[in-house]
Amino acid sequence: MATRLLLPALLAYLVAAALFLTWGARGDWGFVLAFRGEKLAALTLVAAAVAISTIVFQTITANRILTPSIMGFDALYLLIQTGLVFALSGVGAVSLDPLVKFGAETALMLAAALALFSIVLRGAGDLNRMVLTGIIIGVVFRSVTGLMNRMMDPSEFTMIQSATFARFNAVDTRLLWIAALVTLAAAAALMARARELDVLSLGRDAAINLGVDHDRAAKRLLLLVSLLVSVSTALVGPVVFFGLLVSALTHRIAGTFRHDVLLPLSALLAAVILVASQTLFERVLGLQTSVSVVIEALGGIVFIYLILKRPVR
Structure with a gap:
């Protein structure tokens, strides 16, 4: 079954990648392929x-309408960007070394996630408390961000607006390789840990009965999830509903709980x-809007649909 599902998806990706690299290409092919290849790598990595x-x-929380952003990653990222501009001014924030800024943002988001896990995750039922705590923390971060936005110069405020959505056209290639190593x-x-995830998908009680230390496994897996989200967010910006769109489509197509199929x-x-x-958006629409805006809108529609529809596990 894995081959039947993964092979068509791989072929579709190769076709999409070939079109991205060659459609409308003019001039020096070496330069074009190198330039577009870096963007292709960034898109693939973040996706x-x-x-x-x-x-x-979703497997850990046993809920198909949640995404890791519920823990406040996007709100913390925007707070960091706003705080840098507020404290250093727009010129000072832009002049920061990209490697240092990327490392600091990733470390802060990962540290916040670890603090949340260590404080909240202490026993049975704490996953729900973690989700609620993450929502509240996100609201607090957004409130502080909004306060700083009102206090800063309007010209500097416009710089913050670009950080609201993911930016796939402005990825620093020096950061790409570091992000790629961590993500891979x-x-x-x-x-x-695909088989461990298969057992966890059965529920906490069933996992414990089958010999899995649910709480310890959940913490280890959440740490890896936080690392993936922190790196991708620091690389291109916040991506909130895209994961929900993809997960709904994946479960619809796969029709299985096996994570060795679901993950790839x-x-x-x-x-x-x-x-x-x-x-x-680049070749047909001429970058008249941001692709992340449309994808996030579609993800939001899927979220509303899943809310209104009784979720099926």
Whole structure:
């Protein structure tokens, strides 16, 4: 079954990637392929990180309408961007070394996630408390961000607006390789725990009866999820509903609980959607809008649909 599902998805990704690299290319092919290849790598990397982290997070929380952003990653990222501009001014924030800024943002988001896990996750039923705590923390971060926005210069406020949505056209290639190494390592670690995830998907009581230390396994997996989300958010910006869109599509197509199928399939489907959408917006629509805005809107519609529809596990 894995081959039957993954092979068509892989072929679809290769077609989307080929179109992205060659459609409308003119001039020096070496330069064009190198330039577009870096963007393709960034799109694929972010798509895989968002998709895999969402599938794993939904398995741990036993809820198909949640995404890791519920823990406040996007709100913390916007707070960091706003705080930098507020404290250093727009010129000072832009002049920061990208490697230092990327590392600091990733470390802060990961540290916040670890603090949340260590304080809240202490026993049975604490996953629900963690989700509620994450929602409240996100509201607090957004309130502080809004306060700083009102206090800063309007010209500097416009700089913050660009950080509200993911930016796939302005990825620093120096950060790409670091993000790729971290993402591949975290994704490989999650793939190695695919059978453990299969057991966790049965529920806490069933997992314990089958010999899995549910609480310890959940903390380890949430750490890997947080690492994926932190790196992808620091690389391109917040991606809130895209993972929900991909996970709903993956579960619909796969029709299985096996994570050795769900994880790679979700990564391929996310990459196909993101690469094909970026190709359409760049080559056909001439970048008249941001692809992340449309994808997030579609994800929001899927979220509303899943809320109104009784979720099926």
